[in-house]
Amino acid sequence: MAMDSSYGDEFAVGCFLSIKTTLGDEFEGQIITFDKLSNILVLQEGSKTGPRRNIRLLKANYIKDFTLLGQAEDPLDHKKCYLDLASLQAREEAAIRQAELEAVRIGVGVTSEAQSVFDALSKTLPVHWDKTVIVVMNEVRVSSPYLPENVIGGTPAANDRVKKVLEFERKRLHARGPSQ
């Protein structure tokens, strides 16, 4: 098979490399495999032992520079490698479900401050987005700039409660510092 000679033996499985990419990333890892066809190098990073590893698939043509740090044996136990497609699919579905749930919580086109206010409120109150308005308990609306004065609607009791929570959360956010 024709292969790029520069990527020849250096990419033997088990080698420890230190790599610099053209995009500025630097990392070290152990080669798990290298596919010449697609030119993808699969590395295992970190010294984590056990079944769970941090892996990185890197297109080899983005390697700016690398050095061979050492050589070890294959990090993968070939005997133990098998796939359970069903569980993989289940995992994917679960992850998607989870991500969808979380996606709802994000306001579109709102500032990060607004988002953090939303998150803070959501800890104790049922909230959801209505464009850029935070709707609490389906009654009370908090619009930009999400100050206690912007709390509108709902029963007086609910309104007060939201105001209180909002004030408190804002204080907390400020106390935490502007960094987020």
Place this chain on the structure above:
Amino acid sequence: MSLQQVVQPRPSANGFGRRRVEREMGSRLDSKPHSGKSNPNSFTIAGAPNGSKVGGYESPSRDWLIYLTTCLIGHHVEVQVKNGSSFSGIFHATNAEKDYGVILKMARLIKDGSFRGQKSLSESIGKPPSKTLIIPAKELVQIIAKGVPLSGDGLANGLQCEKRKDIMIDSLISHSHHVDVQRELERWTPVEDDLQLPELENIFDNPWNRNWDQFETNEALFGVKSTFDEELYTTKLERGPKMRELEREASRIAREIEGEETLDLHLAEERGFCFHEDFDIDEETRFSSVFRGVDDSGYEESEDTTLDSRNTETFGGSSGTVISRSFSDVARGRTDGAQASSSSLSMDEAQSSQSIASKDLHRLSSIDHAKQLTSDCVSKSGKSRMHENQFREQHGGKSYSTESTERKICRVGEETQTSKSEDKVGLSPSATAFAPSSSVSSKGQENASLVGSSDSIGAGTIKAVNSRGRSGSSTSSTSEFVAAPSASSGPGLSPSSSVGSLSSEKSSLNPNAKEFKLNPNAKSFMPSQTPLRPPSPVSEGSFYFPANVSAVPHMHTVPVGIGIAPSFGHQPVIYNPQATPVQSPQPYVHPNGPLYGQQMILGHPRQVLYMPSYPQASFGPAKLPP
């Protein structure tokens, strides 16, 4: 290249619209409508077992790539693209046939490397993730995934983890990826001064001398004047020269009691007996207050303590305890307490009494003494309950004279005790006829008389039993009687109930009462919804049922309308479906009898449990609905 519309499909995409990742950052990368076409099958699902899908290239390294890529499916990954931007999403598929394109689901831009400049990560949060994001192979730089289970163990664990994730545990529900950064947590280190808090250490050392008077403090702080008078709550202590002797005596008694052996696990633990070392007792038995009734092994004298505690546990309530105690006392020959206990017996739960009673019933041997019952002991429960009981008893099939007695007792329980002397008269020394006889006579009075008699009977029985030293059982029986009319099963049994005492409000224990023996085979109380219980096989053990219960006629007075065939004459009411008339005065208790109690709580008799083999005439006026 137009990035908004579906671009002409690249050959390897098999008709897929591809969208360049690189774009103004503000643009939405939602390629949903097009990604709809991204059927996984159009891509080679990485890791598909059939390696043949891999375009015919058979390099083993390719296989490994496929394998590893497959391991990534469903995992959260970061994909970096040519312009430096990074996307985070769920790895969905890859096109491994030709080149290596990637499809992510719910992808978000996390790093913007476009010409627009670096925007802070937070800004990008304000955008919803793309449902599907296709990254062409040409754009792909690298894929980073953390914590990927690669080999067998990891996969198995991963599956478990996923399964667990589906269960909405609290931490999952409350967990949010957008968690606020909490303040910096510091480990607590004790400050120097904190170490010197002596009060905390010896706070329990000397309860009587803590140099602290709450009343004083309250008055000082809040101006609250206390009206606490110790003697309102406890026996007045005779302070004086005799005090020391009394104290000594009291502590001696206390020591005696506390040093008693007990079979009850909890008491034993309290008293320091580690008797369960050789037992294979699980935590529940040791620490739970639910009485499973499995250890009803002995009915020795020491049992009373156990029973007491058990009863107390099961039924909770101070009343139960009181009853137990009082009866224990009685059992021990102290009669003073009995009265008090009887009074306190006004129960709440028939059930408790029932269950206990059932046990006790077994033990009740023919009690020949008349007992004096405290009428107050009788609890007033709905008549229906009593009736129900009766029905149940009958239905139980093995209702024997006991049943009738029970019934009567029930009724008695329900009503206030106004034992008429006439009621008592009817009671024979054998006590079997206690309630029945009296009640019979007072047809009209029904409840009142019944109650009265039953009360006395029941009480008497109980008392008698107690005096036998079976405090435990007596307790139960007492409770049964007192507590609930349903308890009738038990209470009625005490044959030795002193009828005479019925009329009197005072209760006096019969010192000659036969001791109540707990039947180890007694069934524990099992609350059940159905008021009726099918006849159950009679368990071995002595059964008590009041023989010679002239109660038969008494049956008529049952307001419930359970027809008690007058034909029964003087037979002890044996409502045995098998219709085996029990002749012997042997105390016999239907094994189900005690259980009836539980059911009777149900308030209204549902079916006529009584299925005598006698002619239907036995049924009373009221036909109970089935």
